[in-house]
Amino acid sequence: MKTVVKLTQQSVISEIESVLHTYPYQPYQQVFAVPDLRQELISFVIDRLPGVDSRVSESQILLAENPKESFFNHKLSRNPLEQKLHLQNLIHQGIFSIMQAKAEFISQHLCETIQPGFQPSNWFG
Numbered sequence: 001m002k003t004v005v006k007l008t009q010q011s012v013i014s015e016i017e018s019v020l021h022t023y024p025y026q027p028y029q030q031v032f033a034v035p036d037l038r039q040e041l042i043s044f045v046i047d048r049l050p051g052v053d054s055r056v057s058e059s060q061i062l063l064a065e066n067p068k069e070s071f072f073n074h075k076l077s078r079n080p081l082e083q084k085l086h087l088q089n090l091i092h093q094g095i096f097s098i099m100q101a102k103a104e105f106i107s108q109h110l111c112e113t114i115q116p117g118f119q120p121s122n123w124f125g
Contacts (some may be wrong), residue, residue, distance in 0.1 A: 008049070012045050012087070015087050016032075016041060016045065019095075020095075027110060028095065031098075031110070032095070037098060037102065045090045
């Protein structure tokens with residue numbers, strides 16, 4: 001079971017990186033380069049995946065008496081394209097949710113990293 005969860009987490013992280021590359025560097029990629037915010041996005045997505053419940057113990061999954069009650073038998077499409085689109089949709093939701101919820105922290109963090117002396121001048125046109 002740990003292997004399945006680890007593979008799920010690795011595929012989520014990989015897909016998050018792919019989706020983030022479609023966003024502008026500032027502020028999106030820059031914000032999610034912060035380890036705590038990146039982890040929050042990973043958790044946001046994994047917690048909303050059907051059939052993956054971080055609160056479920058390994059024994060609960062392996063010892064499910066009735067296969068229909070298995071935690072992995074949720075109604076997630078078997079179509080890989082639909083699964084990928086669902087995952088990407090969750091990532092977009094997570095990005096916007098975290099950006100909105102952490103707006104004050106993000107503006108403070110970004111303001112600290114950008115110092116006036118290091119910004120390119122627009123004086124030369």
